[in-house]
Amino acid sequence: MYYRIRDLREDTDLSQEQVAKLLNVSQTTYSRYETGDLEIPIPSLITLATFYSTSIDYLVDLTDYKQAYPNKKK
Structure with a gap:
């Protein structure tokens, strides 16, 4: 379901473990995000x-459209 997070991770040559650390989750949890077995929290x-x-x-x-939206003005 979330093939794009896998593709982006692979395009940047990162391991699941590295991205899991960024999100403060286990590698297993992150793997389940990529496969769609677990919903990714909004944060x-x-x-x-x-x-x-x-x-x-x-x-x-x-x-x-891959570009990020412009930042909101504060």
């Missing part, structure tokens, strides 16, 4: 989108 999606400079919409296959 983790935000972390991944920020890390990969993309949008959550792209990660969950709602768009094919």
Whole structure:
């Protein structure tokens, strides 16, 4: 289900363990995110989108547009 997080991880030559550390989860949990066996929590999606400079919409296959949205002005 979340093939894009796998593809982005592989494109950046990262292991599941490395991304799992970024998200503060076990490698097994992260693996289950990639296969869709476990839903990814929104805070983790935000972390991944920020890390990969993309949008959550792209990660969950709602768009094919890979660019991140512009930052909100504060």
